[in-house]
Amino acid sequence: MWDAIVVGGGLAGWIAGIRAVQRGKKVLLVTEGVGTLFYFSGIFDYGEVERLRHLPKHPYTLFDSQAIVQGQHFVQEICPDYVLTDTPQFAFAVLGTVRQGDLMPSSMALPDRQERGEFVLLAPEGLKDFFPEIVVANMAREFPGWQVTVKRIQVKALAEWTRLGKSVSSIDYANIWRTEEGQSTLAHEIAEIKRQYSEAGRPQEKVFIVLPSLVREYFDASRTISYRTEFSLPVLEMSSFVPSPHGRYLAEYLKHRFTDLGGELMIGARAVSLNAELVTASKVKSCQGLIVHSMGKSLCLKGKKFILATGGLLGGGIKVGMARKSIREGVFDLPLFVPEEWSEPQFLAPQPFAQIGVETDQFLRPLDPANGQVVWDNVHVVGRMLAHWDPWTQRCGGGVAVTSGYAAAELI
Ligand SMILES: Cc1cc2nc3c(=O)[nH]c(=O)nc-3n(C[C@H](O)[C@H](O)[C@H](O)COP(=O)(O)OP(=O)(O)OC[C@H]3O[C@@H](n4cnc5c(N)ncnc54)[C@H](O)[C@@H]3O)c2cc1C
Incomplete structure (x- = not known):
């Protein structure tokens, strides 16, 4: 059994995985592909952190300023040229x-x-x-x-x-x-x-x-x-x-960094569903394992904690069906925040679909937007999968991915 299974090998997943193994945890990272890292310019955008921290439900509101700085220092620690x-x-x-x-x-x-x-x-x-x-x-x-x-x-x-x-x-x-x-x-x-x-x-x-x-x-x-x-x-x-070569080499580097520290890796593997659940004394569900499809086989992987870093709409973590507004999170079937209108006709305006994602509590545990209750006790959601932010108009893509990935690893 792993201390943590990280699902998704984008920026948020690698940061979470590296930090968790660095903390001495036994970690498995399962990823289908490389996510949006191949588009990454090499520059981490944090945006106007203080302003964004005052926007209702923005992921930065889940962290204090110190947590954001800790993530930045972690990037500098693993990429000393930054x-x-x-x-x-x-x-x-x-x-x-x-x-x-x-x-x-x-x-x-x-x-x-x-x-x-x-x-x-x-x-x-x-x-x-x-x-x-x-x-x-x-x-x-x-x-x-x-x-x-x-x-x-x-x-x-x-x-x-x-x-x-x-x-x-x-x-x-x-x-x-x-x-x-x-x-x-x-x-x-x-x-x-x-x-x-x-x-x-x-x-x-x-x-x-x-x-x-x-x-x-x-x-x-x-x-x-x-x-x-x-x-x-x-x-x-x-x-x-x-x-982008910068994104590509960063992805390679993070992968090596993770495995060099002792992290275990399954590449080309897709997490499809959870395996078993347990209801804890506090009546919150706890996930026991994941079903993963890899090389034509179906495997059941057991973990104490799970970090969901599957990247939202672009990363493949959120599936949109043909039926109008049919949308679901692909692994845990987590409830999603979905705005009434998905798009805004003005091309350069903030697009409401960017806000689609999972709402969490301050421990990054998924919440049901209908009643505000924690859905899974031992699942932490990070990166682009989080709701209520927009990497394009707020220019904070790398910042949210690093801060949440790092914070989730601290909770393992
Ligand atoms: C074109 C573009 C350029 C960008 N440039 C920058 C930039 O220069 N600077 C910056 O700071 N930010 C940039 N960003 C934003 C930033 O890259 C993202 O916000 C951030 O990388 C999101 O990381 P993530 O790990 O949450 O998701 P992703 O990078 O999308 O990674 C998701 C991962 O999950 C995997 N996955 C999905 N579903 C499953 C599953 N079921 N089982 C297993 N694995 C699964 C995917 O294969 C992928 O590896 C850019 C974004 C885009 C789209």
């Missing part, structure tokens, strides 16, 4: 515009606009949907007074590919930069830029190389081999198009 500052941080989005973020790798954080400098955009040949002219124009607009130039870069391994006019994805390039050829190509190009500045007698102190698709953080000492080549000029990473 920096948290008192003032907002900014990074280049893939179009060269500037995007705010709350917790981001130091390699993404932009310098102060007031300190005039220069950007040299390294534009990898054939990078899919990447238009250096547009990027440079946007960068120049965002950083008035800064000089922005572009230098195209070609990798031998992809020369034939780009000659044939085939585009290369951000993930392909991120992989290339991890190879010896990629590392030496980058090091050579950057050294060449430095040499040109030097020969022209131009100052280099404020020159930043900007590169899409480079993912330099996430790997702990034992896994960091050649990725951390120190370049002769500082390199700023941009966020990428989806599928």
Whole structure:
């Protein structure tokens, strides 16, 4: 029997799983896929925490400020390159515009606009949907007074590919930069830029190389081999198009971190229902096990506690049927909060369906919205599965996933 079974391998599930094993618990994480992590920019958005904590039923209302900070420190502990500052941080989005973020790798954080400098955009040949002219124009607009130039870069391994006019994805390039050829190509190009500045007698102190698709953080000492080549000029990473290399490597890293600590993992396995229930003295139901489908077999997994991190509508945790407004939570059949109207005709307005999810008490135990009673005593709901928030308009996706995942692990 496991101390906890975490269902779902998205951001919330990995954070919960890693923290629980770190606390010495025997944990199994069961996941069907990778969730929305492959879209993740590499930047944790927390949103305006204090304002959101005052919105009725927003997940942040379940936690005190200290719990939110603890989650942030945990991210920094497991991803040491991440920096948290008192003032907002900014990074280049893939179009060269500037995007705010709350917790981001130091390699993404932009310098102060007031300190005039220069950007040299390294534009990898054939990078899919990447238009250096547009990027440079946007960068120049965002950083008035800064000089922005572009230098195209070609990798031998992809020369034939780009000659044939085939585009290369951000993930392909991120992989290339991890190879010896990629590392030496980058090091050579950057050294060449430095040499040109030097020969022209131009100052280099404020020159930043900007590169899409480079993912330099996430790997702990034992896994960091050649990725951390120190370049002769500082390199700023941009966020990428989806599928995002940052999200992909973060997912890989979290998986390794979990298993390295002793967490057990079932990938490609779908939790379909609960196995048995028990009514406790306080008349609240307690779940004893889960039925999981894996590799054509049906298994019954026993656990003391369960963390539901199945990601709501996008993650696959909430199923919507063909019949109008037929909607259900897919594992425990938990009651859901569902707004009267699901959509708002104005495209960019907050969409009510984003609020669909499970209401919980402060211990993240599911509640029945009809009567406010706890439904399962030993189930904790985290991440996108929680009701009453909107990651798009409130820009707090990573914040809610980390805070709730971390808090649930503390309850195991
Ligand atoms: C396009 C996009 C971009 C985003 N970018 C950012 C960003 O840059 N920064 C940021 O802070 N936030 C971002 N977010 C928001 C953030 O990614 C999410 O809020 C957060 O990752 C939700 O994590 P989660 O673990 O709750 O769910 P998910 O990531 O959806 O994970 C759910 C997991 O559960 C698994 N699962 C589902 N059902 C079952 C089942 N029955 N059995 C087993 N496994 C199951 C899925 O396979 C998946 O692994 C973005 C969201 C989207 C959609």
